[in-house]
Amino acid sequence: MSLPTKTKTQSPPAGPAADSDAPLLAIEDLRTWFDTPQGIVHAVDGVDLTLERGKTLALVGESGSGKSVLGRSVMGILGSHALTPTGSVRIDGRELRGKSRKELRGLWGPVVSMVFQDPLTSLNPVRRLDVQLTEGMAVHLPLSKADRLARAVDLLRRVGIPEPERRLRMYPHELSGGMRQRVGIAIALACKPRLLIADEPTTALDVTIQRQILDLLAELQDLGGMGMILITHNLGVAAGRSDDIAVMYAGQIIEKGPTKNVFKHTRHPYTSALLGSLPRLEDPPHSTLAAPPGRPPVVVDPPRRCRFAERCSHAQARCLSEAPTLDQDTSAGTSVACFFPVGTGRGTDALKRNQEAGRTAAGLAVERSVA
Amino acid sequence: MRARAAVKRLSHVIAVLSIVTFMTMLMLDLAPGDPARVAAGDTATPEQLAAAREQLNLDKPVIVRWLLWVGDLLRGDLGTSLRTRQDVSDVLIERIPVTAEIAVLALVMALVIAIPVGTWSAYRKGRAFDKVSQAVGSVLISAPSFLVALVLSYGLALQLGWLPIVGWAGFAEDPVGNLRTATLAVLSLALCEAAVFVRLLRSDMITVLGQEYVLAATAKGLSPYRVLVKHALRPSSFSLLTLAGISLGRLIGGTVTIEVIFSIPGIGQLIYQSIMNKDVITVQGAVAFIAIAYIIINATVDLMYTWLDPRIKVGGKR
DSSP, X not given: XXXXXXXXXXXXXXXXXXXXXXXSEEEEEEEEEEEETTEEEEEEEEEEEEEXXXXXXXXXXXXXXXXXXXXXXXXXXXXXXXXXXXEEEEETTEEOTTOOHHHHHHHBTTTEEEEOSOTTTSSOTTSOHHHHHHHHHHHHSOOOXXXXXXXXXXXXXXXXOSSHHHHTTSOGGGSOHHHHHHHHHHHHHTTOOSEEEEESTTTTSOHHXXXXXXXXXXXXXXXHTOEEEEEESOHHHHHHHOSEEEEEETTEEEEEEEHHHHHHTOOSHHHHHHHHTSOOXXXXXTOOOOOOSSOOOOOBSOOSSOTTGGGOTTOOHHHHHSOOOOEEETTTTEEEOOSSOTTSHHHHHHHHHHHHHTBOTTOOBOOOOOO | OHHHHHHHHHHHHHHHHHHHHHHHHHHHHHSSSOXXXXXXXXXXXXXXXXXXXXXXXXXXXHHHHXXXXXXXXXXXXXXXXXXXXXBHHHHHHHHHHHHHHHHHHHHHHHHHHHHHHHHHHHHTTTSHHHHHHHHHHHHHHHSOHHHHHHHHIIIIIIISOOSOSSOOOOTTTOHHHHHHHHHHHHHHHXXXXXXXXXXXXXXXXXXXXXXXXXXXXXXXXXXXXXXXXIIITGGGOHHHHHHHHHHHHHHHTOOHHHHHHTTOOSHHHHHHHHHHTTOHHHHHHHHHHHHHHHHHHHHHHHHHHHHHOTTOOTTSOO
């Protein structure tokens, strides 16, 4: 009884469609809409993604871009105001869409599991840690109570919590924020999931703790061959911790590919703007960070146009009348949904035209080029 | 720190008891009617009245009478009823078990109804079960308990003949009869309390069900039953506990209308009769009992908060 190791990889739970050739996670045309007083919000609107075993996919975007909803749609833990998602989510080749709540419950823990953003709110304040750690095992693993407790101690030790036996008798408020997030990770790993969805696992923590938690996740993942979706708004986090990256905007993936390619050959003006908003050591003190102006739109009744056009310095008339699709860009080795990508002739021309005009086709003011 | 908290608490208790009993004495003194006449009888001569007045200290100011009463109380003497000449403590000891039984049974029944109904209503917010329970709750909340009592006694006692309409059988002599005579009163009180409990628990539970830790518990693959009972119920129970404490205090104090309707010889009936008779000493004793009961219940509720939420420490804040 130990955590998953490379030699003792957990075999996929038996199921009619379990397929070892299929990728760990395959999402096709996933749409999650919410019925709100403002109308139908297209929080996730036609997403395709795949993730291989043991790999990490970073899902990046601003707040409100739909990343968390996408993560929750994969698990199927959406609130009651969510309309039934359409499209396909397959884990190890098994379709999750259309499964009953009861069937899904059997998968939550051993197949797919989640680390929540805020460890201060995602642990129950009135229950001791032993209960919170072992209750999932009681549902999914054939372990006696003593074995479950022993595994809980083992898990706490793995996530770097000193004196695990003593901590088990504690309540969450008796631990620091970083410790609580370690407990959150231990809970998510309790039933040896095949896929871990880490929803901004470090956003609520201070920087030194962030690093420890991310290192811990990477280490645990290496041990178990577990796939991970790392949801983050921090491109710096994504850069060092992922094999692939998918940039999300207004419910859609607008750029994706191997992490190094996306960083080296950034094509989408949005990704480029996000990168521009990262502070660099070379920058002189007090330089203004180039954040993309405005905020991601809440997508109600989406028009047929590029959703980023209003905030994009490359926007042309075409962007306002036609929606770009996510197409392969062989020169960059990535996929991008843009008519005028950064680093291409078309994109450079578009930006130049807008700079000469002083504004984009969508009316956004652009600084006139000095050169 | 512990000792200081205890002293603080005790001084609080003494202050509450003093104010409540003094106010009772003052109000009864201001009310029309003459306790001396009650004590001496309607046919008393002026001399007898004057003697009674002196014996009852009615010639002294209220504050002095109250201090004398407190002095007797400290010696364990609650005085004798002006009308029946019985020891007030004897009367109370006879009456308290009756009211206490009804109060405790009503509270337990209200909770037994309200916890599952409130929890399920919150979980199925806006669905059929919730709508029906909300509608029934609205009726019970707006209907006074005596109306519910009358409807129940019409249905269960008069039409179906399952239960006696009025009367009371002591538990020691006739346990089954005791429960049968208590049922209507308990049910009428419990339904009205339960309606309020359901509403409160439902709204607190809806808030808790929106919390991240409930989602996290769901995401462990736990059954809805386990999520609701083991994760959501305890954090949803604070207002319910507070209200249940207040309700129990009110019920222990005797529900006058219910005891009168079903002719139950409890505290409520005693107070009602004693006030009518200007039996100041009996009222005073009953009021002291009610105040003490409230204080004990409040202290128990405070202790239970610390059990509900480990972040609360005794004598401290969250």
